[in-house]
Amino acid sequence: MLQNIFFGLSLGAVYSLVAVGFALVFNILKFSNFSHGGVMSFTAYAGYLAYIWIFDGRISGSVMFLAVVLTAAVAGAITAVGIERVGFRRLRRNQAPVIYYFISSITLGILLENIITIFASSNFYSYPVFFSSKNIEILGMSFSVADFVTLLFSAAALAILLFVLYRTKLGLAVRTVSFDVNTASLMGIDADRVVMATFAMSGALGGISGVFLGMNYSLYPQLGQLVVKGFIASVIGGLGNITGAVIGALLLGIVEVALIGMVGSGWMPACVFVIMLVFLLVRPRGIAGVIVQEKA
Amino acid sequence: MSYLTVQDLHVSYGPVQALRGVNLKVDEGSIVSIIGANGAGKTTLLNTLSGIVKPKSGSILFSGKPLPAKACNIIRAGLAHIPEGRKIFPGFTIEENLLAGAYIVHDKKLVEQRRDAMYARFPILAERLQQQAGTLSGGEQQMLAIARGLMSDPGLVLLDEPSLGLAPLVVKAVFELIREIRDKGGKTILLVEQNAKKALALCDYAYVLENGAIVLEGQGQELLSNPAIRKAYLGAE
Numbered sequence A: 001m002l003q004n005i006f007f008g009l010s011l012g013a014v015y016s017l018v019a020v021g022f023a024l025v026f027n028i029l030k031f032s033n034f035s036h037g038g039v040m041s042f043t044a045y046a047g048y049l050a051y052i053w054i055f056d057g058r059i060s061g062s063v064m065f066l067a068v069v070l071t072a073a074v075a076g077a078i079t080a081v082g083i084e085r086v087g088f089r090r091l092r093r094n095q096a097p098v099i100y101y102f103i104s105s106i107t108l109g110i111l112l113e114n115i116i117t118i119f120a121s122s123n124f125y126s127y128p129v130f131f132s133s134k135n136i137e138i139l140g141m142s143f144s145v146a147d148f149v150t151l152l153f154s155a156a157a158l159a160i161l162l163f164v165l166y167r168t169k170l171g172l173a174v175r176t177v178s179f180d181v182n183t184a185s186l187m188g189i190d191a192d193r194v195v196m197a198t199f200a201m202s203g204a205l206g207g208i209s210g211v212f213l214g215m216n217y218s219l220y221p222q223l224g225q226l227v228v229k230g231f232i233a234s235v236i237g238g239l240g241n242i243t244g245a246v247i248g249a250l251l252l253g254i255v256e257v258a259l260i261g262m263v264g265s266g267w268m269p270a271c272v273f274v275i276m277l278v279f280l281l282v283r284p285r286g287i288a289g290v291i292v293q294e295k296a
Numbered sequence B: 001m002s003y004l005t006v007q008d009l010h011v012s013y014g015p016v017q018a019l020r021g022v023n024l025k026v027d028e029g030s031i032v033s034i035i036g037a038n039g040a041g042k043t044t045l046l047n048t049l050s051g052i053v054k055p056k057s058g059s060i061l062f063s064g065k066p067l068p069a070k071a072c073n074i075i076r077a078g079l080a081h082i083p084e085g086r087k088i089f090p091g092f093t094i095e096e097n098l099l100a101g102a103y104i105v106h107d108k109k110l111v112e113q114r115r116d117a118m119y120a121r122f123p124i125l126a127e128r129l130q131q132q133a134g135t136l137s138g139g140e141q142q143m144l145a146i147a148r149g150l151m152s153d154p155g156l157v158l159l160d161e162p163s164l165g166l167a168p169l170v171v172k173a174v175f176e177l178i179r180e181i182r183d184k185g186g187k188t189i190l191l192v193e194q195n196a197k198k199a200l201a202l203c204d205y206a207y208v209l210e211n212g213a214i215v216l217e218g219q220g221q222e223l224l225s226n227p228a229i230r231k232a233y234l235g236a237e
C-alpha cells in the first residue's frame, strides 16, 4: 500500500514537472501550449545524443545522469525560446485571438515530432541504466533508487522554480505580465523578455521531464505526447496555477497507480479522462482555483 | 519650453480615428486637466503618451526630448501612468504591488525607503501589507494604484479618471491627494477626468477634448465660468 503510494508519488513528480512547464506558459499567455510535448520529445533525444556522443565512456552513474539532465534542460530552454520566436511572437504583436496560439502550438509540436521521426524513425534507443537496480529497504518495504531520485530531483527543480517565481524580481515580472501586458509595461517591465524567460523556464522543465520520461519508457518520437498527463494535471489543479498543477500531478500519479491495481492498465486511461471531465464540468477552476474577487 | 509638448498628434485604431491633431502643453510643476465625454479620446491620449498605443503622426517631447520607443522604457524617462480602472494586481499582496511600481529602481534601500513613505502616507495600506490587493475596497485600490505609480519617483504623473466609481467622500480625498502630490511631492500632473467640476477647480490649466480634438482650453477657473462648459460638462441649465 505505502509502496504503491510512493510509486504513485514518484510518477506524479514527473507529471508535475510536465504540468508546471505547461502551466507556466498558460499562466502568462493563457493558452494550452501543446508544443511542450514536442520540446519533451526533442530534449529526450538531445539528452540521449549528448550521452552517446559526448559523455559515454567519460562518466557514468549519477554523474552521467546529472550531465544528461542538464544538457536536456539547456536544450529545452533553447528550443522553447525558439518556438516562442517562431510560433508566438508575431501573434502577440498582432494581438491575435487565443485560438491561434493554440493551433500554432499544436502545429509546432507535431512538426518537432515529425522532424525527430525522420532521423530516429525505426531505430530503438534507450538511456543507460543510471542507478543501481538495487532497492532501498525502509521499514520492511523496498523502494527503487530511480524512483527515489526522480522524486527528490523533481522536488528540487520545483522548489527552485517556486523560489524564482515568488522571491525574485524576475518572478514578480512574470506574475505581472501574466496579469496584464500593458500594465506590466507601465511598470517598466519588458514583456518580450519576460515571455522569453518564461519559455526558457518552461523548456528547461520540459527537458528534465523529457529525460525522466525517456528513462521510464525508452525513446520514441511520440514520447512527448505524455504532455497530456501534464494537461490533465493542470486541469485538475486549475489551469495556469503552478501550485495547483503540482497537487494535480501528484494526485494523478497516485490515482493512476491505484487504478491500475483496481481496473487494470487497459481501463486506467479511460477512467482518468472521466475524472478530468468531471473536474471540467463540476469544478473548472480546479482544486486550487481560488480566484481573487476583483472589485469595481 | 514646456515640460511636455504634444504637437498635432493623430491616433487611429484601424479605421477609427481616435485623436485628430491634438496639441497641448504641460508646464513643470503644474496640474493640467483634460475633460471630455465618453469616447472623446482621453484614455487614448494618455496611452499614446505612455507608449501603449502608437501614434500615426505627430510629436511628443518630454523635457525637450522625444520619448523612448519601447513602452517599458517610458517610465525610465520619468513618466508614470496610473491607468484607467486602477489596474492594480489583484492576486498580489499590497507590498508586491508597491514593489512592482518600483520595478525600475535597482537600489533596494531606496525602494524600502519609498515603500515605508507610502505606508506612512497611507496607513490603511500599511495595516494590510500581506493582504491580497484584490480584496481592497475601490477607494483603497485607487490609493494603492496612486502609491504604486509614485514608487518610481516620476517627474510627470498621468492619471486616468482616478475618481471613477468612488463615493463622494473618497473622491474628495483623491483630489486632495492629487494636489498634495504636486504641492509636497513637486510632481507635474496630467489628469484626465469625467468629474469636470472638481478637475477644473483643482487644475492650473485645462483642455476640453471632443471627438479626438481639443475644442477649448484655458485656466481652470476660466473654464468653470464658461457658459458653454457649464452647459455641456457641469450640468448647469
Ligand SMILES: Nc1ncnc2c1ncn2[C@@H]1O[C@H](COP(=O)(O)OP(=O)(O)OP(=O)(O)O)[C@@H](O)[C@H]1O
Pocket (backbone or CB within 6 Å): B013, B016, B017, B018, B036, B037, B038, B039, B040, B041, B042, B043, B044, B045, B084, B194
Ligand atoms: N483598443 C481599441 N480598439 C478600437 N477602438 C478603440 C480602442 N480603444 C478606444 N477605441 C475607440 O477610440 C475612441 C476613444 O476612446 P478612449 O478610450 O480614448 O475614450 P475616453 O475619452 O477615454 O472615454 P471614457 O471616458 O469612456 O474612458 C472611442 O471611439 C473608442 O471606441
Ligand SMILES: [Mg+2]
Pocket (backbone or CB within 6 Å): B042, B043, B044, B084
Ligand atoms: Mg477613458
